[in-house]
Amino acid sequence: MDIKAIRGMNDILPREAARWRLVEDTARRIFSLYGFSELRPPVMERTELFLRGIGDDTDVVEKQMYTFTDKGGDSVTLRPEATACVLRSVIEHGLLNADPVQKLYSIGPMFRYERPQKGRYRQFHQINAERLGEDGPFADAETLALAYDLASAVLGRDALLMEVNSLGCKACRPGFKGALEEFLASKQDVLCGDCMRRMHTNPLRVLDCKVESCRQAVQGAPSMEAYLCDACRGHFDGVLKGLHVFGVRFERNPRLVRGLDYYTRTTFEITAVGLGSQNAVAGGGRYDDLLSILGGPPVGGIGFAFGMERLIMLMGEVQDRVSGCFVVAQADPAVELAALGLIAELRAAGIPAEAAFGRSFKAQMRRADRAGYPLCAIIGEEELASGTLTVRDMQSASQAKITRSGVIQEITSMLAENKGERA
Ligand code: HAM
Secondary structure: OOOOOOOOOOOOOHHHHHHHHHHHHHHHHHHHHOOOEEOOOOOEEEHHHHHHHHOOOOHHHHHHOEEEEOOOOOEEEEOOOOHHHHHHHHHHOOHHHHOOOEEEEEEEEEEOOOOOEOOEOOEEEEEEEEEEOOOOHHHHHHHHHHHHHHHHHHHOHHHEEEEEEEOOOOOOHHHHHHHHHHHHHOOHHHOOHHHHHHHHHOOHHHHOOOOHHHHHHHHHOOOHHHHOOHHHHHHHHHHHHHHHHOOOOOEEOOOOOOOOOOOOOEEEEEEEOOOOOOOEEEEEEEEOOHHHHOOOOOOOEEEEEEEHHHHHHHOOOOOOOOOOEEEEEOOOHHHHHHHHHHHHHHHHOOOOEEEOOOOOHHHHHHHHHHHOOOEEEEEOHHHHHHOEEEEEEOOOOOEEEEEHHHHHHHHHHHHHHHHHHHO
C-alpha cells in the first residue's frame, strides 16, 4: 500500500505503548496527589478561540494552525494547545460558580503545522494542567513543584533543568517592552524578517526567536527583572521562596519568554539534556487576563504542558510485562473445547489468558513464548481424561501437574510467585 501516515504524524506502535502508559499513569498519580481532576475537551474548536486566546503575533497563530472551513461554513481549528480549550470549557459550564478554585488536567493530541524534526511533530501529545482562581505566589510555586515532580518521576532530577522568570503584568511590562524595542532598533541589520516586524508589534517574541542571528542579537538586551513593579517583584519573591520549600531545583533565567502571548508574571520551562534543539519538555506560566479575554470572569490562572513525545524519547526501555497464562491444546475437538472452557474460566477470575488453536503443539508453544506469558497450561487427551492440567513455567521450563478443579488457585499462586521472582 502506498498510502502513508501524514508527515509529522506518528503511529504509536505496540512496542512503544508501555512507555506511553507509564508516563500517563505517572501523570495521573501525581495529579491526584495534588488534587487535580481530569477535563477532556474536544480536539477541535472554533478558530476564534485560538485567535483570541493565543495572540495574533505568535508563531502558532501566524503559521501553525490546522484551520479549515467545515461543511456548515464555520471556521474550525484542530487545537494547537489545550489552555484555551480548557478555559473555554470552564467558562461554558460555569465551573467556577460551583467551585471558585479549579485544578484541571488534560492529556491528548495537539496539532501544529511545524517543520517536523526529532522531537517536533505536527500531531503531538501534551499532558496539560490548569489551575484557576488562586492569585498568590504559593499557588504558582506549587504548580511548578507539580511539574517538577512529574518530570523528575519520569526522567530523574539530574536529567532536567527548570528555568523560572517573571514577565510582569499589564502595569510594568509596557516599560520593559519600550526599552526592548529601543534596544532592538539598534540591531535591525541582523534581525530576521519576522523579528523586524515583531520588534514593533510584540518585541518579547524576538527574545524567543530560534534564528541564530537573532539569538546573538538579543545577548545584551534589557531584562524584565529590572522593570518589575513592586507587586510583581513581591509575587516573584514569594514564588521563589515557595520553590525552595518544595525542594525544587531551579535556575532563574531573566531572558525566558514563552511562545504564546497570554502569560503574565511567573513563567517557566523544563529542558532536558539529550534532546538536541527541541529540548523543552515542558513550559507554562501564569495568565491573569486570559479568562476575561475569553469572556469569563476576571480570574487568574497558571498552568503548564509537557510534550509527551519528548518525555518518551528520553525514557529508557520499558518492558511491557505480560502476566497470565497461555493455553496450549492438543489438536482434537474435544480437547480444544475443554481448553476454551479453561480460557473462559481463567479470564472470569481476572487472569489474562490466550490460545492459538489449530496450530501444531510446537507453534502454540512458540507463540506463548513470543507473547511473553510466564505460564503455559497444557491440555491433551490424557489431561482431559484424568481431570488434570500440565502447567509449564516458561522461564525455567519446569512442569507440574495440577488438578483441573484447583486451576484458578494454583495458577494465581504460581503467577504471584513468578512476579515475586521478577521483582
Ligand atoms: P508550549 O510551550 O507551546 O506551551 O508547549 C508545551 C510543550 O509541548 C513544549 O515544551 C513541548 O514539550 C511540547 N511541544 C510543543 N510543540 C510541539 C511539537 N510540535 N512537537 C512535539 N512537542 C511539542 C503550551 O502549549 C501551553 N498551552 C502550556 C500552558 C498550559 N501554559 C499554561 N497552561
